[in-house]
Amino acid sequence: MHYLITGASGFVGGNLARTLAARGHTVTALVRRSSNRAELDKIPGLRFAVGDLVTGDGLDEAVKGVECVQHLAGVVKARAAEDYYRANAEGTRLLCHALARLERPPRLVYCSSLSAAGPAAIDRPRREEEPPAPISTYGKSKLGGEIAVRQYADRVPSVIVRPPIVYGPGDSINLPPLLAMGRLGVFLKAGLGPKQYSFIHVDDLCEALVAASTRGKTISQDDPTQGIYFVADPHAYSWEEFCDALSHALNGRRARVFPLPEAVGYAVGLGSELAGRFTKQVPLLSRDKAREMRQPAWTCSPARAKEEIDFSAARDLREGLRHTLEWYRQEGLL
Numbered sequence: 001m002h003y004l005i006t007g008a009s010g011f012v013g014g015n016l017a018r019t020l021a022a023r024g025h026t027v028t029a030l031v032r033r034s035s036n037r038a039e040l041d042k043i044p045g046l047r048f049a050v051g052d053l054v055t056g057d058g059l060d061e062a063v064k065g066v067e068c069v070q071h072l073a074g075v076v077k078a079r080a081a082e083d084y085y086r087a088n089a090e091g092t093r094l095l096c097h098a099l100a101r102l103e104r105p106p107r108l109v110y111c112s113s114l115s116a117a118g119p120a121a122i123d124r125p126r127r128e129e130e131p132p133a134p135i136s137t138y139g140k141s142k143l144g145g146e147i148a149v150r151q152y153a154d155r156v157p158s159v160i161v162r163p164p165i166v167y168g169p170g171d172s173i174n175l176p177p178l179l180a181m182g183r184l185g186v187f188l189k190a191g192l193g194p195k196q197y198s199f200i201h202v203d204d205l206c207e208a209l210v211a212a213s214t215r216g217k218t219i220s221q222d223d224p225t226q227g228i229y230f231v232a233d234p235h236a237y238s239w240e241e242f243c244d245a246l247s248h249a250l251n252g253r254r255a256r257v258f259p260l261p262e263a264v265g266y267a268v269g270l271g272s273e274l275a276g277r278f279t280k281q282v283p284l285l286s287r288d289k290a291r292e293m294r295q296p297a298w299t300c301s302p303a304r305a306k307e308e309i310d311f312s313a314a315r316d317l318r319e320g321l322r323h324t325l326e327w328y329r330q331e332g333l334l
């Protein structure tokens, strides 16, 4: 099979490119001129197409002759709302447009996010049948990408995969900021009430994306929820369980968790945003992120993925974190 992977220079895309190339598939990586190709250059036989989702440059050329597009490119951290929408919503629309112009458009797998669906309630993980209700700018822009995919679904056979928090080798966003707390075995918690989260290890996400490309039902105009899959480790982890798993993997100790009122997260988010304006850096925390952190649960049920595409996560959080930290150690990042 000939795959085109957008976002191949990123965390998930790089892992997927390695997985598919190792299985003997032909893989073309869509990269920008500015993308760092150092890791991709190590993958034997990998082809490159240069393109940009924001301008649309190079997309018509990139999609020619491919049999499946794994669309992972996206903006996960930005200073301005327009940056999210331009890449995640409008960029996805431009990609779909390029695909729709082909005589026989290939299958498209769009890597969306649990953020596009919105938060859940404690012990009530989100399911695909529920109408999406994103609360962050990032989530709204990813839902914008889903809407674009749906608009072209009569021409481009498409499947939407919605992962929750992804971790694993190569993650430079989710886990690294927590390692300092992890080393001390002391964690802060946003809010005084219970919190639950779903996770997926990047290797499992890659398997889910492959399963979606081969076995997923495609989006249909008749049924608004068909062709969408939440993929996750099925256990909903409390924040305390997550901290314990990380603390154990780092230093074999139990975690001590100190809850802080939600308002503190908001104040830190505002402060980080203001500081970011001076340093011109994307802040680690923002008011948008604080809004996400205020929610009781970011959990989803992978039941449909199990039933329809035969996907089950192979790694639970403890095993997955041990594996991930081994990689951080090998790379000298701990």
Ligand SMILES: NC(=O)c1ccc[n+]([C@@H]2O[C@H](COP(=O)([O-])OP(=O)(O)OC[C@H]3O[C@@H](n4cnc5c(N)ncnc54)[C@H](OP(=O)(O)O)[C@@H]3O)[C@@H](O)[C@H]2O)c1
Binding pocket: 006, 007, 008, 009, 010, 011, 012, 013, 031, 032, 034, 035, 036, 051, 052, 053, 054, 055, 071, 072, 073, 074, 075, 076, 087, 091, 111, 112, 113, 114, 142, 162, 163, 164, 165, 166, 167, 174
């Ligand atoms: N990581 C998570 O926890 C998580 C959770 C749920 C869903 N997702 C989704 O999974 C996908 C991959 O996430 P990730 O964590 O791998 O992100 P990442 O490491 O930040 O990678 C993003 C990728 O998108 C590319 N990209 C950004 N703007 C582009 C543009 N205008 N044109 C072409 N390529 C562009 C980047 O290219 P450059 O290298 O040139 O910047 C990079 O390869 C995203 O769609 C994200 O929304 C991620």
